[in-house]
Amino acid sequence: MFTHREILSVLEMLRNEHLDLRTVTLGLSLLDCASDDIKRFQTKIYDRITKTAENLVAVCDLVGEKYGIPVVNKRISVSPIAVVAAPFGAEEMVAIAHTLDEAAKAIGVDFLGGFSALVEKGTARGDRALIEALPEALASTSRVCASINVATTRAGINIDAVLLMGQQIKQAALLTADRDGIGCAKLCVFANIPQDVPFMAGAYLGVGEPDAVINVGVSGPGVVKKAIDRMVADHPDANLGQITELIKRTAYKVTRVGELIGREVADILGIPFGVVDLSLAPTPNVGDSVGEIFQSLGLRSIGVPGTTVALAMLNDAVKKGGAFASSNVGGLSGAFIPVSEDLNISQSAENGFLSLEKLEAMTSVCSVGLDMVAIPGDTTAETLAAIIADEMAIGVINKKTTAARIIPVPGKQAGERAFFGGLLGESVILQVNNARGDNPFIRRGGLIPAPIHSLTN
Amino acid sequence: MNKFVISILGKDSPGIIAAVTRVFFEHDFTIEDVSQTMVQNQFSGIFIVSGPKLVSHDQLLEALQDNTTIFDLHFHIRDLDADDAVPTPGDCESFVITTRGPDRKGLVSRITAVFAAHHVNVTQLRAVFRGGETPENNFMIYEVDIPLSVDQKKLRQSLNARATELNLEISIQHKNIFEAMNRI
Numbered sequence: 001m002f003t004h005r006e007i008l009s010v011l012e013m014l015r016n017e018h019l020d021l022r023t024v025t026l027g028l029s030l031l032d033c034a035s036d037d038i039k040r041f042q043t044k045i046y047d048r049i050t051k052t053a054e055n056l057v058a059v060c061d062l063v064g065e066k067y068g069i070p071v072v073n074k075r076i077s078v079s080p081i082a083v084v085a086a087p088f089g090a091e092e093m094v095a096i097a098h099t100l101d102e103a104a105k106a107i108g109v110d111f112l113g114g115f116s117a118l119v120e121k122g123t124a125r126g127d128r129a130l131i132e133a134l135p136e137a138l139a140s141t142s143r144v145c146a147s148i149n150v151a152t153t154r155a156g157i158n159i160d161a162v163l164l165m166g167q168q169i170k171q172a173a174l175l176t177a178d179r180d181g182i183g184c185a186k187l188c189v190f191a192n193i194p195q196d197v198p199f200m201a202g203a204y205l206g207v208g209e210p211d212a213v214i215n216v217g218v219s220g221p222g223v224v225k226k227a228i229d230r231m232v233a234d235h236p237d238a239n240l241g242q243i244t245e246l247i248k249r250t251a252y253k254v255t256r257v258g259e260l261i262g263r264e265v266a267d268i269l270g271i272p273f274g275v276v277d278l279s280l281a282p283t284p285n286v287g288d289s290v291g292e293i294f295q296s297l298g299l300r301s302i303g304v305p306g307t308t309v310a311l312a313m314l315n316d317a318v319k320k321g322g323a324f325a326s327s328n329v330g331g332l333s334g335a336f337i338p339v340s341e342d343l344n345i346s347q348s349a350e351n352g353f354l355s356l357e358k359l360e361a362m363t364s365v366c367s368v369g370l371d372m373v374a375i376p377g378d379t380t381a382e383t384l385a386a387i388i389a390d391e392m393a394i395g396v397i398n399k400k401t402t403a404a405r406i407i408p409v410p411g412k413q414a415g416e417r418a419f420f421g422g423l424l425g426e427s428v429i430l431q432v433n434n435a436r437g438d439n440p441f442i443r444r445g446g447l448i449p450a451p452i453h454s455l456t457n
Numbered sequence: 458m459n460k461f462v463i464s465i466l467g468k469d470s471p472g473i474i475a476a477v478t479r480v481f482f483e484h485d486f487t488i489e490d491v492s493q494t495m496v497q498n499q500f501s502g503i504f505i506v507s508g509p510k511l512v513s514h515d516q517l518l519e520a521l522q523d524n525t526t527i528f529d530l531h532f533h534i535r536d537l538d539a540d541d542a543v544p545t546p547g548d549c550e551s552f553v554i555t556t557r558g559p560d561r562k563g564l565v566s567r568i569t570a571v572f573a574a575h576h577v578n579v580t581q582l583r584a585v586f587r588g589g590e591t592p593e594n595n596f597m598i599y600e601v602d603i604p605l606s607v608d609q610k611k612l613r614q615s616l617n618a619r620a621t622e623l624n625l626e627i628s629i630q631h632k633n634i635f636e637a638m639n640r641i
Contacts, residue, residue, distance in 0.1 A: 002635050011557075
């Protein structure tokens with residue numbers, strides 16, 4: 001028997017606070033599909049995806065209905081294509097992206113991740129072909145997501161790859177210029193990419209993972225915000241220790257939802273359960289925003305002094321609540337700050353409270369990086385690469401994941417608006433220092449060695 | 458051995474349970490099961506007790522009435538078969554069904570009629586009137602057991618249709634979600 005408070009608090013989270021299961025992502029190994037015959041390879045991967053994931057959407061809907069909690073997105077992540085399709089050239093890589101897109105469409109998932117390469121220490125033949133194929137592959141597909149890992153704490157930062165990514169991001173933006181460079185919204189450059197992230201665009205299935213695995217991404221920034229609002233209304237003098245305790249408890253509840261539903265979906269599909277990734281992932285809806293949490297905490301807007309410490313506090317409390325709720329917490333688990341995908345964050349940027357530099361500082365204490373940041377279209381590839389390299393350094397030195405998902409919006413300047421639509425949202429274009437200048441430092445290329453693991457000051 | 462089920466109803470007051478259970482104790486009866494609740498200021502309790510064969514149904518009732526006169530309680534007592542095993546729940550799944558919306562006559566009866574038609578058993582029923590000036594914030598919470606043989610899709614359709622007729626929002630959720638989120 002439950003108390004009516006227990007029942008009504010769950011209903012309230014669902015009805016007014018946007019609690020949902022943001023994604024159930026089926027990780028699928030394609031390693032045994034390898035072939036040097038492109039047609040054979042395409043048939044094998046298409047069949048593997050469509051057969052294994054045939055019932056994914058229906059089962060997620062069924063389980064979601066049983067618990068009254070919607071599973072908003074169902075997605076697929078696959079083994080890094082640069083590894084699986086290593087024998088092929090760039091043109092064939094584009095054809096493979098089309099096959100992945102068709103497979104995703106056939107099973108009714110909105111995104112499929114894993115058009116990926118891991119090049120932190122060097123670039124192999126398949127990696128080169130995939131990176132070369134990126135602009136065309138992203139422009140000519142709608143569901144395929146790409147990620148390139150260019151740095152790790154153990155290997156260092158591959159600046160040659162970073163430079164290349166600067167150029168490819170520019171090119172991807174140009175090929176999708178009519179849609180404000182949306183191709184770049186499906187491409188993440190990573191340091192320390194996790195093998196089990198369920199969230200897009202960074203999801204791929206690591207080579208250390210099983211044949212198939214169900215990973216779950218839970219969100220709920222609205223639930224955290226409303227919990228803080230209620231506490232502040234009831235106890236206006238609540239201190240930050242009390243508020244972090246509340247965030248932790250709230251994160252616990254939300255994570256339990258993911259664990260329960262994820263395990264049941266995995267059981268029905270006969271696929272092992274992997275991890276719950278509890279990340280406060282916003283959508284461009286009022287009440288489903290990470291930015292609003294900062295205002296509930298007492299900051300005028302995300303971006304003002306106090307933002308970094310508030311984010312550190314929030315991120316840590318979310319991780320602690322999640323870790324207590326499930327023994328299988330993985331992925332990114334923390335707070336996302338995607339500018340265009342969060343109405344409040346993009347408004348803060350528009351109002352001048354949030355700059356690229358402040359965003360970069362924030363990424364040193366939260367779970368991702370410069371995410372869905374629109375910058376002027378005339379930003380040079382070198383400057384773009386330098387922004388990415390800065391972001392990678394934060395991840396490498398702090399032994400954490402960082403990523404850059406930056407969109408140089410073709411033909412638009414700082415202060416104008418970029419529109420990506422749907423979950424990707426819209427945003428003001430942020431100012432970039434030295435946007436059009438060259439950058440001889442980055443142009444030097446090479447590998448920045450892995451950092452020392454002692455003398456940690 | 459005699460086995461009785463006794464229901465007790467009356468205005469709540471300190472000492473009711475002490476007085477009642479003292480009668481059981483003095484007549485050498487054991488409490489096998491008990492459930493007690495309060496609705497507004499009204500006390501209600503159901504006791505299943507067993508004791509010596511020589512104490513009859515009427516004797517126990519009389520003793521209860523004599524020893525609780527100050528509380529003005531109503532008792533109802535029935536014989537139970539001493540060998541009656543505790544029923545085990547059949548192959549059921551437990552759900553929590555919540556309706557939200559303005560109170561009106563016949564609301565519970567019309568929702569539970571759908572349950573009955575689908576062989577759904579209500580195990581707990583509570584009203585939470587938080588409406589005040591916003592009558593739509595009135596909730597009825599039904600904890601129910603749904604036999605595995607029931608077509609849940611049809612049940613959901615019937616309940617949703619009935620809720621629409623009654624201008625109610627309805628949610629139908631497996632109880633595990635409440636367990637997972639609220640209990641460690």
